[in-house]
Amino acid sequence: MRKISKIILICKIKIFIFVLIFYSLDFFCNISSCFCTNILYLKDDKIGKTSKKEKKLQNQNKSFSKGLQVLKEIMRSSKPLTANSLCQKLDIDKSTMSRLITTLMSEGFIEYKGSSKEIILSDILRNIVHKDDRQRVIEKSRALLDEIFYLTNEASYLGILDNNATLYLNQVDKSNRVIKTIDSIGLHSPLHSNAFGKVLIAFGNVDINSLKLTKFTSNTITTVSKLEKEIEIIKQRGYATGSEEHEFGLKSVAVPYFNKKGELIGTVGISGLSVRLEEEKLHKFGQEIFKLVNANF
Secondary structure (H helix, E strand, C coil): CHHHHHHHHHHHHHHHHHHHHHHHHHHHHHHHHHHHHHHHHHHHHHHHHHHHHHHHHHHHHHHHHHHHHHHHHHHHCCCCECHHHHHHHHCCCHHHHHHHHHHHHHCCCEEECCCCCCEEECHHHHHHHHHHHHHHHHHHHHHHHHHHHHHHCCEEEEEEECCCEEEEEEEECCCCCCCCCCCCCCCEEECCCCHHHHHHHHHCCCCHHHCCCCCCCCCCCCCHHHHHHHHHHHHHHCCEEEECCCCCCEEEEEEEEECCCCCEEEEEEEEEECCCCCHHHHHHHHHHHHHHHHHCC
């Protein structure tokens, strides 16, 4: 009897151990399954995050590339550009262009010209970009400006087209006069109101319709039709004159200044008091300066 009880007890113990082992294995299998699932989930999540980061980086690179395209286009242009014209040239939608322009402006690369919506390079960037080119032009034209001064005994100037305005790069005045013209180096003047600007319009691929024809004196040209007629005359004779169109008491005469490839570099000429530059003398100097400049090439 005791032997049977002992056998039953042993069987129960074995059954208990078997059940315990079975449930333990099941428990560990469930844990392993959960652990593996979590590992896979974390791995997938990590891959997803990596993919999102890569996608974000790709988008940033695209935006950066487009921003550089916009900046490059503005740098290449000799006149101000609008957001619409940039959209058309670069095939970029308006909302993207607006963001790019805002970013470039906030970083100080570009700015609006005055109160208009015309976009130009910032002064700092413009000076950096064009510094070497302008310095070469100044050095190359120095002897020519000396010759123009000695020919006319009037202050001679070198001007270039810069954002739909004349930028004066150099000036020579070796006279002993008490009253002299002001130092204009580094200053801008409107294109339509003196000889230098009108030369740049005539030979510099300037859209007359984009100009603001501000009236400075009663002699200022303020209509597109009248300016177009004068530009045609300038193209035919090779020089331009300005008679108190920007300021009373001052007159000017200027000619185009080309390089050996026939590309327009800028304009050279003179400016002086009206009492010394009557109309006949003004045209005489225009013809002589034209011959002098062309003789240098």
